[in-house]
Amino acid sequence: MKRALFICSANYYRSRFAEHLFNRLARLRNLPWCADSRGLLVGHWGDIGPISCYTIDRLKLCGVTVDDHRDPLPLTLEDLATSDLVVAVKEVEHRPLMAAKFPGWADRIEYWHIDDLDCAGPEDALPELEAHVRALVERLTLSEAA
Numbered sequence: 257m258k259r260a261l262f263i264c265s266a267n268y269y270r271s272r273f274a275e276h277l278f279n280r281l282a283r284l285r286n287l288p289w290c291a292d293s294r295g296l297l298v299g300h301w302g303d304i305g306p307i308s309c310y311t312i313d314r315l316k317l318c319g320v321t322v323d324d325h326r327d328p329l330p331l332t333l334e335d336l337a338t339s340d341l342v343v344a345v346k347e348v349e350h351r352p353l354m355a356a357k358f359p360g361w362a363d364r365i366e367y368w369h370i371d372d373l374d375c376a377g378p379e380d381a382l383p384e385l386e387a388h389v390r391a392l393v394e395r396l397t398l399s400e401a402a
Contacts, residue, residue, distance in 0.1 A: 257288050257289065257290055258288060258289045258290075258340040258341070259289070259290060259291070259292065259338060259339045259340050259341075260278060260289055260290070260291040260292075260339065260340065260341045260342075260343065260392075260396075261291070261292055261293065261294065261335055261336070261339035261341070261342045261343070262274040262275050262278070262291060262292075262293040262294075262343050262345065263293070263294055263295070263296060263331055263342065263343065263344040263345065263350060263354075263365075264293070264295055264296070264344070264345045264346070264350070264372070265295055265296055265297045265346075265349065265350070265353075265372060266295045266297060266298060266328055267293055267294050267295030267298050267328035267329055267330070268295070268305070268306075268307060268308050268311075268328050269307075269308040269310060269311055269372070269373065269378075270311075270345045270346075270370055270372065270381070270385060271293035271294065271295065271345060272293050272307050272308070272311050272328075273308075273311045273314060273315060273382060273385055273386075273389075274291070274293065274343070274345065274385060274388075274389050275291045275292060275293035276311075276315050276320050276322055277315065277318055277320060277386060277389045277390075278291040278389050278392070278393060279291050280318070280319070280320045281389065281390065281393040282393060282396075285393065285397050287393065287396060287397055287400060288400065289340075289396055292335070292339075293329075294329050294330060294331035294332070294335050295328050295329065295330060295331060296330075296331055296344075296350060296353040296354070296357060297353070298328045298329065298330040299328075299330070306325040306326060306327050306328070307322065307325055308378075310373075310378035310382065311382075313378075314378065314382040314383075314386070318386065331357070331358070333358060336358060336361055336365075341366065341396075342361075342364070342365040342366065343365065343366045343367070343368060343392070344365055344366070344367050344368070345368050345370045345385065346367075346368065346369060346370055346371065346372065347367035347368070347369060348369075349372065350367065351367060368385075368388050370384055370385045370388065
């Protein structure tokens with residue numbers, strides 16, 4: 257089983273959405289991939305809880321039920337080393353953090369351009385993130401079939 261890793265800042269909203277949606281779509285397609293998620297600034301905003309209500313609500317609209325309400329997890333070097341694909345969801349936000357915290361990794365991962373809540377509401381950001389995850393699953397499906 258190959259591993260995709262989604263990274264955001266708090267591992268509370270965007271990366272968690274991507275993780276759960278990816279896993280649902282991969283299972284539906286019998287894709288030999290699973291996803292996990294981590295954050296680059298976990299704890300920076302204090303105890304924000306396990307997962308965003310916006311994430312839960314949008315996942316429900318996608319037919320995904322989330323029973324796992326684990327706390328956000330910080331990114332580690334081991335997470336990076338054991339992943340086959342790493343996606344940070346906002347390049348301008350995450351590339352500098354990757355370069356500072358994990359030198360040598362900033363140019364080895366894929367970056368998307370999905371805004372956090374301070375720049376876009378969930379009604380805009382989450383559908384965009386959903387489209388990116390769906391496109392990624394399609395890309396991996398085609399790659400596995402080749």
